[in-house]
Amino acid sequence: MEETINKKYIIGFMDTEAGKIPKVPTALNIVDKWGTFRVRWSFNRMGYTVTPGIYAVGNPNRDSLVLVSANYKLSFDVLRQAIKGMDAYIMVIDTNGINVWCAAGKGTFGTSEIVNRIEITELKKLVNHWNIILPQLGAPGVSAYEVKRLSGFSVIYGPIRAVDIKAFINAGMKASKKMRQVRFSIYDRLLLVPMEIMSGLKYILWAAFITVLLSGFSKTVYSTTTAVIAGAHSVLILILAYLSGTIFGPLLLPWLPGRSFSFKGGILGLLLFAILCVTGFIGKNLIESIAWLFLIPAINSFIVMNFTGASTYTSLSGVRKEMRIAVPLQVIFAFIGIVLYVISRFI
């Protein structure tokens, strides 16, 4: 895979029987931090990679631990920060620049890539032991007993979060129950908000454009002035609906009623509609108001439904089930909303 970012994080090389190995520090420099910030905002997220291979942290020797990571630089950076003060090897495997959990789901963080990478990097020559530590979230793609059978190396599943790795090692490779459970805290969800906002930007621009076009209709003529003036007001409501779904959907997730994400989104939309009515944003034209009563919940239901992909506890069967009901409703609501909106232009 092509290296698409500069390698300022490599601070030297060490000679080993398995060849020259780059050394990396356990603190992030300004370039790393800027990179983290950018990918959180979804810029060049897919090109944020590390070249697969072995990296050294501290001064590892033949008895040092081997920790496996994805070649998404964010994953790699989180891991090296977590092992500050340790002497260890990091084996970066090729996951096409995707994080551990998603890559495991796809199978790219998987048995064959690990077995191949052990061969390519000549791991056998590098260390005296036969153990590799994998993040627990790699397990959906990896069969530990297959790796053992094919490579001779035993897979030890470490904790879910890299920050727990030291505690795990110090406890004699034992993880507490908490270390084994994935969370979805308000902070975890907050980190996803920028990406949520960026993800649908182009759709909301299209929707705004169409709204302005539709806003030009009136009883008598099509007026571009009306399109811009009335349109601007509607676009503002549209943007508020978008932001409510992408910001408050994730943040308020556990407190929104219901279990299905689309239902939670619909309720969030109703809430926003109520707020906009009370504040006088909506209400001058009855039919237009009813149009928004259908449109805003439809938009928010759709946005929050899409947050299932970023969540850490939804199943494929579950999402399929909720979509069978939610998607037709969203389409009907949106259709009624648009029709009413156009009708309201002529009254």
Next chain:
Amino acid sequence: MEEQKYLKNVVTLEFYFIKCTGCGMCETVCPHSVFEVKEGKAHITERDLCMECGACAKNCPTEAIRVKAGVGCAGAIIMGALTGKEPTCGHSDDSKKSCCG
């Protein structure tokens, strides 16, 4: 904070008690602690917490667990429906279109 639970009675997780050797791999890999080893055998604690990631089945040496693994992602399901493929993260090999990363 409160535990987040998804829909009830929907997951495809199946466990064949008789095949279980109690090795504990499922308990280790499950990110939602669905399995617990008691008296030499694994037990399902709360089936509805399963998110069908497939880690348990993949790591069970005796094939005592079966689950139709997949991603609980509406975006992936929509793309899957449009392209006629199974829903996956980053639905195509063109990883530029992937939504996770």
